[in-house]
Amino acid sequence: MGGLPAMPEVAPPVxxxxxxxPIGDALRAFALDELANAARQLAREGGERHAGxxxxxxxxxxxxATLALARRALGEPGRQLDGDIAGLCxxxxxxxxxxxxxxxxxxxxxxxxxxxxALLPQAIELAKARREALLQRALAREPDLAxxxxxxxxxxxxxxxxxxxxxxxxxxxxxxxxxxRRLDKARARVARQPGHDERWHVLRRLxxxxxxxxxLLALASDLRPVAGVPLDEATMLGExxxxxxxxxxxxxxxxxxxALRRELRAVARERLRRVREAVAAA
Numbered sequence: 499m500g501g502l503p504a505m506p507e508v509a510p511p512v513x514x515x516x517x518x519x520p521i522g523d524a525l526r527a528f529a530l531d532e533l534a535n536a537a538r539q540l541a542r543e544g545g546e547r548h549a550g551x552x553x554x555x556x557x558x559x560x561x562x563a564t565l566a567l568a569r570r571a572l573g574e575p576g577r578q579l580d581g582d583i584a585g586l587c588x589x590x591x592x593x594x595x596x597x598x599x600x601x602x603x604x605x606x607x608x609x610x611x612x613x614x615x616a617l618l619p620q621a622i623e624l625a626k627a628r629r630e631a632l633l634q635r636a637l638a639r640e641p642d643l644a645x646x647x648x649x650x651x652x653x654x655x656x657x658x659x660x661x662x663x664x665x666x667x668x669x670x671x672x673x674x675x676x677x678x679r680r681l682d683k684a685r686a687r688v689a690r691q692p693g694h695d696e697r698w699h700v701l702r703r704l705x706x707x708x709x710x711x712x713x714l715l716a717l718a719s720d721l722r723p724v725a726g727v728p729l730d731e732a733t734m735l736g737e738x739x740x741x742x743x744x745x746x747x748x749x750x751x752x753x754x755x756x757a758l759r760r761e762l763r764a765v766a767r768e769r770l771r772r773v774r775e776a777v778a779a780a
Contacts, residue, residue, distance in 0.1 A: 741770040
């Protein structure tokens, strides 16, 4: 595997008043670590590539969650960087979905349906074949995903130059409070229209808020939301995303034959209904 330069190593300045680095330096170090991990994950080979792409995208999302905490202090360069990272995430979406579909199928409980119990092994094998075909097409265009790893190297250099010393704890706390208010509004809209798919789509904000909560728990626990982010709700919405993914792959361009498609669609719809009812009642 060759040729990519090392990720930039940026040592945070030492704070004379405390052993802990200022919040901006801590956020910068965390984001740089996540970019380094994304590059490492994309460099995985063979059968590990699928999981590597999935993990790389998770790291990139965590970087975006970090940038969002410091959005105002980092200004336009920070917003531009966030947009470029979002573009790379979108470019990895099809490859990520290939892996996510396999994982979603493996998480299904065969007891959900007698017919599914017999058909699930076939569904998993078909999903694996589709995942491999997507990856091989991508590698034919871009061997070793080298251009994307180079882009991540560039993101790290840009991120290291942002004015992290302008980030203040009060601003970070206000950013979290804004995220909580937006999430509360999204929950209220879901409660008013529980059958509206777009309303549920917006609740994905919970994922970012939970990422930020985990980050602040490690770096600055005093800035976290008072009660943290509800794990049960986040878990249920994650399961709902599995069902949405399954439904998306049961349409006209599905990798599954009609009988299997119908069974998966019925199971996913029932699971999605139960999860949404539970979240709406919470």
